[in-house]
Amino acid sequence: MQPRASLLIIGDEILSGRTPDKNLNHLARFLGARGIALSESRIVGDRHQAIITATRALMAQYDLVFTCGGIGPTHDDITTEALAEALKVAVIRHPEADKILRDYYAEKNLDYNDARQKMADVPKGAGLIANPISCAPGYRIGNLYALAGVPAIFAAMLETLAPNLPQGARTHQISIHTTIGEGTLASGLRTIEQNHPSTSIGSYPHFSAPPDTHGSGVAVVVSGLDADAVSATADAVEALITELGGVAKR
């Protein structure tokens, strides 16, 4: 069995196109390596009600909910208030976070002002997730993990909390490339998937723009929790490609 996770990405900068998201792909791979399935993601702007609605919807459906973005010191960092309201708990100043931040800014000779103190606020009941880059911590409350949006910090926080995450069954995956058209393979792939119900088959075409069409092809990806079954399905896909006159490359 695999725990099921979701990611709520919070930030106007992602939806405006100013900043390409990098956290979804990183989290997907990070969780995949631990046998946790990323099953849904939502992206909302810096809007109080939108964050609350999405958080509640995801918490109702998934074993783990990650958020990224909106936990900094400025007026547009509203994640903590929204998550607290989603969870129906108060926002409190976390004593340990307060001390970490106070010491950090003292050492940098920067004023530990109201805005920076706000980064010590968490929904009541939360435990901290250390931030080795810019100090201001993320936090966990129940199955909800609130992480920073800056990709380097998001990734560092994931490493911090990795030992405490559940470990699911590992997904095994084999990719097979061919230049045979997807429509030629489709019927055979469907039959193979039906005959191998413990694995799933994804078919991902890639196209070159005309007039250069020689780069087109398909990646067939077989995945599942049973390594032998994945291997058997992959063998069947290879046999299909060969039978259709193509070359299969793993």
Add this chain to the structure above:
Amino acid sequence: MQPRASLLIIGDEILSGRTPDKNLNHLARFLGARGIALSESRIVGDRHQAIITATRALMAQYDLVFTCGGIGPTHDDITTEALAEALKVAVIRHPEADKILRDYYAEKNLDYNDARQKMADVPKGAGLIANPISCAPGYRIGNLYALAGVPAIFAAMLETLAPNLPQGARTHQISIHTTIGEGTLASGLRTIEQNHPSTSIGSYPHFSAPPDTHGSGVAVVVSGLDADAVSATADAVEALITELGGVAKR
């Protein structure tokens, strides 16, 4: 006023981390240039009920809903059936799509088999969106636009339908960079935003990983529909940065 749009990204390959999504950022910029606000995005796997639930939720909230992924010929391409069910209409074979595909495969000397014919299926009432790269069309039905997931085709389909999209008020945006800490700026930025209610201010820090910390800084992004107001707010942000002893770079 700006029409509000959303994007539903459909595909196991995005959630597994195999394929980094590129369509969200492209769509955000494409819509932004036309005065349409991308307001939410969801990412779901190749799961019938998940697609239906997300589609209905987004259609209830947004003026335009775009989907990408799952309209190819293979067994894991289930978007059209799910969208039709979400809309409570039948799936029909579109005569024009059928002719386009039949001619395309005849010219390539490829069998126009059942799998390829499936790409001519659309929810009843849909109009086609041309695909200049691999021929199989996307479609529009009401305020729902179903596009391919392959980024080059997704982008080409957007160009195809661009003349028929609504045009909203353009967002004006000015970015100001400084090396002053976000926490030092925060209080002043909050006051400026309160004093300039027709614009919004986003604050986006970037950090270098220790021990190299000289690259840290903040991008302050002022945006709004009134160019003069955006300019006035940006001037106020610049004045704040200067007052705090920093250098502001537009």
